Amino acid sequence: MFAAARSAFSIASRNGVRVAPNARSLAAFQTADKHTLVLVRHGESTWNLENKFTGWVDVPLSPKGHEEVIEAGKLIKEAGIVPNVAFTSLQKRAIRTLWHVLEQTDLMWIPVTKAWQLNERHYGALQGLDKQQTVDKHGKEKVLIWRRSYDVPPPTVDRSSEHHPGNDPRYAGFDFPDEWTESLKTTLERVTPYYEQNIVPELKAGKDVIIAAHGNSLRALVKHLDNIGEDVIAELNIPTGTPLVYELDDDLKPIKQEGAFSPLSGRYLGDQDAIRARIEGVKNQTK
Numbered sequence: 284m285f286a287a288a289r290s291a292f293s294i295a296s297r298n299g300v301r302v303a304p305n306a307r308s309l310a311a312f313q314t315a316d317k318h319t320l321v322l323v324r325h326g327e328s329t330w331n332l333e334n335k336f337t338g339w340v341d342v343p344l345s346p347k348g349h350e351e352v353i354e355a356g357k358l359i360k361e362a363g364i365v366p367n368v369a370f371t372s373l374q375k376r377a378i379r380t381l382w383h384v385l386e387q388t389d390l391m392w393i394p395v396t397k398a399w400q401l402n403e404r405h406y407g408a409l410q411g412l413d414k415q416q417t418v419d420k421h422g423k424e425k426v427l428i429w430r431r432s433y434d435v436p437p438p439t440v441d442r443s444s445e446h447h448p449g450n451d452p453r454y455a456g457f458d459f460p461d462e463w464t465e466s467l468k469t470t471l472e473r474v475t476p477y478y479e480q481n482i483v484p485e486l487k488a489g490k491d492v493i494i495a496a497h498g499n500s501l502r503a504l505v506k507h508l509d510n511i512g513e514d515v516i517a518e519l520n521i522p523t524g525t526p527l528v529y530e531l532d533d534d535l536k537p538i539k540q541e542g543a544f545s546p547l548s549g550r551y552l553g554d555q556d557a558i559r560a561r562i563e564g565v566k567n568q569t570k
């Protein structure tokens with residue numbers, strides 16, 4: 284939405300005041316404009332720094348990660364983007380990322396929803412292992428298949444493992460299989476329904492949305508948004524702490540942005556060379 288109209292719309296809604304004088308002007312509000320969806324992968328975590336498979340292990344941001352996402356918040360503010368609602372995972376590296384962004388944009392008051400469906404992909408029995416040592420043990424090809432193939436999951440953990448979600452109180456009330464791990468495909472199978480059922484209604488209601496999440500949960504989401512093929516998504520890496528801005532049309536289909544890195548339609552905010560270097564860094568975690 285146009286900034287002024289958007290803020291009038293959201294302030295009036297917030298105060299419970301009737302916003303649009305009649306249904307026709309409300310429709311005009313909603314059709315004359317684009318919907319903005321901002322995706323942010325968390326900043327560098329302590330285990331990104333140590334090069335360990337992380338998945339659902341709840342590690343914090345590193346000092347550099349904090350800096351990255353403070354900068355991400357500033358970039359969102361400078362771009363004039365004013366999200367109305369926010370979503371994140373149950374993991375502190377993404378939650379803290381969102382907090383920094385909302386602080387920098389002076390939007391700490393907007394509604395925030397946390398959902399496990401936006402978590403990082405569960406890395407099964409690889410969680411906690413050093414990525415390079417895993418390459419040395421199993422070979423580069425095998426590890427690349429575990430990291431980036433669409434549907435080959437890493438080895439599972441069972442209920443006796445500290446990494447099984449059944450042993451973590453935050454997942455109480457959710458029923459996970461005894462043998463648990465996730466591929467990008469199964470990650471997509473929980474991210475996409477969550478997006479459709481919980482985030483799409485917000486976008487359709489005229490809200491602009493920010494999602495702070497993870498490398499692989501966001502790979503799943505952009506695969507869905509941009510209809511990216513299984514082979515192509517294997518090559519796609521998402522940099523830490525870098526806002527990725529989608530503009531969606533009335534059917535919530537992405538509108539290709541100028542400067543978008545193919546195959547994405549959204550554009551990254553910030554120094555484009557530095558972003559390319561960050562993407563390369565993610566790729567090279569297993570050389």
Ligand SMILES: O=C(O)[C@@H](CO)OP(=O)(O)O
Pocket residue numbers: 331335336337338339403404406430498499565568
């Ligand atoms: O370890 C992880 O959970 C993820 C993201 O940090 O790693 P990768 O990029 O190897 O999928």
